[in-house]
Amino acid sequence: MNSQDKGVEKKSGQKSQNPSSFTVFWRNKYARIGLIITVGFFVMGFIGPLVYPAPKIDLTEIFAPPSLAHPLGTDYLGRDTLGDIIYGTGYILEVTFIAALIGTGIGVAIGIASGYFRGAVGSLLMAITDIVLTIPGMILILVVASVVRSGNPLIVAGVLSVTAWAGFARAIRSQILSLRSSIFVEEARLLNLSSFHIIFKELMPNVMSYTAINFIFSVQGALFASVGLYFLGVLPFSAYNWGVMLSEATSFGGFLAPSLAVYLISPIAVITLFTVGLIYLSFGIDEVFNPRTRRR
């Protein structure tokens, strides 16, 4: 490359180059808060257990109020509530993010394939999707979960995404159907660009914003579903789990006295905070993937 070219590139860098994705993201106040919260949970989940002592059963400390030793008090077995939350975070993150990845991945793949390849393939994929859509999701999850009875995060995530992809696949398909007959795709065909190019370069970017948002909402859905499954006791009880905590707090004395409110509210607050973080994060993701929001 000669010096003249460099000059041109440099100029374009100063004058008209688009702001980087992160800059666009960071400009949004909500996105900033969401990112900080979500990253905070990851730090808590994966670094927390290294620095915070594991909660132990201590029958001399049952239902202790918040103190320096136990910032959020203790539960009915004298275990440290904050410790329970910290040690439960990693598992929740694994389950919810893997479930969202599976659900969103299958949804995008089937949605795009059935929207782009009309004919036998598309019809078959949509028939399968429609059948899955008619199955009541939460009940199927309950049944499958009580049969499987595994605490393995991969398996739980798989169970949670059994039906989660179907509605999303349909939504993506309808977007692809309208996009594939758009004029810019027609132009790409006139230039003899490949189906691979059209799918991945012309169509995909147009559904990325929606996909990312769906991913975030899937994490949220998987969080509620997994907490619900543990709360109902469908999945095997394991130590350190927000759902289990919530279940225990309600059945083993969380309502007994006002002084125990911290014990009951802690898992609820942490689930709510995680959800809020995800929703705020989705605001920023929308800005990043939606070129219309990228201003000069």
Add this chain to the structure above:
Amino acid sequence: MDELQEVGIQAKTSLLYFDNVSVHFEIKGMDKPLIAVDGVSFSMNDGELAALVGESGSGKSTLGRVVVGLQKPTSGKALFRGKDIYKLKGKAFLEYRRSVQLVHQDPYAALNPALTIYESLAPALRRWNIVDKKDTRKAVSSMLEFVGLRPENYIDKYPNQLSGGERQRICVARALSVRPKLVVADEPVTMIDVSLRLSIVDLLLNSKKQFGTSYIFITHDMALARYFLLKGGGGKLMVMENGKLVEMGDVEEVINNPKHEYTKKLIESVTE
């Protein structure tokens, strides 16, 4: 016999040769099909200019789509270099596909909103191996320069940051990027601000001068068609009404001595 042979030779040597081409659309709930194009015959040679004039609904856009390979005719022959466009295969199809391009009426819909200008223009260059991979950015820059846009101000922009005129220039750049022999420009300036229209038309003519590109310029505006052909050094004026080609001839001749009532009406409506 002689006449037939002559037609045969013309069909083979012409860039484009249409013989009695019709397009019918079957519409549900209607007994008769809609006749969009009705027995149209014409031919185009390399480097020739043609303007296709008619009111909306006259079938001129449908005819344009037949030319670029997007609308299979119901009957008649649509030949490119002597071969039926809709039966082309392999190498011949690829040559046709590269040689005939379209500039669409709506520059707002013709560019992918999710891609930057570079991302919209580069794939075609790569697809046809027009430049080496490392020179792609430079080639896109020079394309932008050709259509009168400063590359550094446009190459990384998204379409939504540009005006209609700027977008149409980019669409022209994209159509010309594969060095086509024939470009169908379907109402290319209708959606553009009046003050910028002629500059886009001049841009098309510029490419004719530089690369010898043929044009079929579709418009409802007789004055614009005349400007296009006269400024481009003459060409064929074709007038379409209700799917039929009612008049065809050299632009000056048709304008000065129109034979068909409809053509007269169109010309009068301009001069008044």
